[in-house]
Amino acid sequence: MLSLLVLALALSAQADSNCSESRGGQWPVTNLFVVVNKEASRQLSPAYVPKDLEVIPVELISPLAPKHQTLRAPALRAYARMHEAAAKSGVKLFIRSAYRSFDDQCRTFASKVAKFTTQFHSPERGFGYAQKISAEPGRSQHQLGTTMDIVFEELNYDFSIEKADKTPSFAWLDQHAHEFGFIMSYPFGDDDPENHGYNSATGYFFEPWHWRYVGVVAAKAYKASGQLPDDFLKTLESTQRK
Ligand SMILES: [Zn+2]
Structure with missing residues (x-):
């Protein structure tokens, strides 16, 4: 057990050291449609920080989440409108996590690797599982x-693959989020008998909490398309290279 813990810590430190490693980055990501996924060519630069980040009003954030969080201005404006409309229907939406820097993500991912390495008693399985649940x-x-x-x-402001999409709040989002420009990035998949909800097309588990702002026109078109989010966005991203 001790050696596993040491290994988990070593993996964590290794992931952390990668944070300062400089790598290439894909073309301008202020583009609302830019596809970011597991493809190496689509990796974002460690140096990329959006220029128009704004502080999210505290009343939009989960009481259990860090209070100082940011979003790009257009996404925050749209989210505030959606929050207000949901509230009028009796649905309360709360942000748990918003913008994360490259370094924040390094730490988040490293902590998942450490957690699952310990849980599965295997660094390989731990790393593989972390990759399905965290980027x-x-x-x-x-x-x-x-x-x-x-x-x-x-749901006590927590994540739940099993329960989140059975809630009235999710039903409201599913029905209305596109009207405010949001799409859900990681839809349900059930093609892995060992991992319920895992979607091999995205490489991630079902994440009914993870929403991305793409603008109202695109979100409505996406909703009507029946495509997977990245397949749909790939048809749009080259139209907005800025
Ligand atoms: Zn997320």
Whole structure:
């Protein structure tokens, strides 16, 4: 057990040291449609920090989450409108996590690797499972500043693959989020008997809390398309190279 813990800490330190490693980055990511996923060519630069980050009003943030969080201005404006509309329908939406820097994501991912390495008593399985549940640094949509994790009071502001999409709050989001420009990045998949909810097309588990701002026109078109988010966004990203 001790050696596993040492290994987990070593992996964590290794992931942390990668934080300062300079790597290339893909083309301008102020583009609302830019695809960020597990493809190496789509990795974001460690240096990329959106220029228009704004502090999220504290009343929009989960009481259990860090209070100082930011989003890009257009995403925050749209989210505030959605929050207000949801509240009028009796639905309370709370942000748990919004913009995360490359370094933040390094630490988040390293902590998942350490946790699952211990849980599975195997660094390989731990790393593999962490990759399904968390993005490696440079591959997180949270670095774009347009993406947030939304939690609900009825689930104690926590994440739940099994329960989140059964809540009235999720039903409201599913029905209305596109009207405010948001799409859910990681839809349900059930093609892995050992991992319920894992979607091999995205490489991630179902994340009913993870929403990305792409603008109202695109979000409505996406909703009507029946495509996977990245497939849909790939048809749009080259139209907005700025
Ligand atoms: Zn997320």
